[in-house]
Amino acid sequence: MRKTDDIIDALVGDLKPVPRHALARRFAAGALPALAVSLVLMLAILGLRIDMAEALMLPVFWIKSAYNALLATAAFLAAYQLARPDGSRGRFFPFAAAIVAIMTVVAVSQLMMSPAETYRTLIIGSSAPHCPLLIFLFALPVFAGNMWVLRRGAPTDLRLTGFIAGIAAGAAGAWVYSWFCTENGMPFVLVWYSLGILLTGILGSLLGPRLLRW
Template sequence: MNTDDLVSMLSTGVEPVDPKAIAKRFSLAILIGGVGALLVVMLRFGVRPDLAEVATTPIFWAKIAFPLSLMLGALLMVTRLARPGMSAGGGKLWVTLGVAAIWVGTLYGLAVAPADERVALVLGTTWKVCAFSITLLSVPGFIAVFWALRGLAPTRPKLAGACGGLLASSLATLAYCLHCPEMAVPFWGIWYFLGMLVPTLIGAAMGPRWLRWS
């Protein structure tokens, strides 16, 4: 088949493209990741019994704001990086701001706490399981987001993979907030951060292999 034949084959009967196709793909991935993580939290970890009370306190919403800003940033970046030749764009700002805010809060929380309570603030009662639980909760979203990316054409697969991992793990962290009893900022600044970092690094490592297209 020469190139002219290929051109006429590709153009013959060409179907219109849905301009919202990418948005739909990622909406579906987020739905799967979010519902998947929520189900595991409800069925396996259990929603914290005082959720209704704590949901009226500002500190609970500050806790939600951290993974939420990372999720928004990761979503903005990954939907751009799914397209050839696009940079990560403005999503970086949301991620940077979210992490910076939580670390400022962490340092402040530690600075004002009495010296002998600092270790307890950082470790809480669940430090051993927190990062691992978030990583585990990321699995459904991770699979769904990588599925979404694999149908598209990322030309920077490492970065796209990292943002995909962050999107999945920030969704997982949002769901985990419904279970997690920890209310100290330094705890979030370390263990939530680590929990989101692990899937992000896995995404960056696997991106070049899993996101190749032809």
């Protein structure tokens, strides 16, 4: 019995209490620099949209930005919770569904108020083939940052955690891309931006069980 106690004492002797808010600081240290890398990458490859001054006056620009920012925020908060052994996804899926539902209402409303001959432009635009891929590209630095943070945590549902971390990265990448994208169709954003975000979520669900194992 004494030997067992000695072994336990040896194992816990060097343990130190985790500083308060350490996980939050790790997320900030992982996500914010990664987001900056994505922004620099976007500026280096694409640059800001050429009509930025006019775009800032358009409600559709800010709706597009808010859609991505809200999805990213909801996913980051859920990933923060899932990084703990006793964490859960919370209300991420209801919140995400509500955000997508509101965007769907906005997209359908724009279609209903527009002439039928503009539907193709509003839905397909001129960049549908490469929009999701560029979002995926700009999401990768944030995805790497998220994985770095979560590997230092203790998630238990690795596939779900990877998926939500991927959604957070994808939405952050979509927000970055929105500063270049000249598409003003809300149906375009709903379909093609969401596809790019989902692709990053799928990547997270595939890599989560491998990268987050502890």
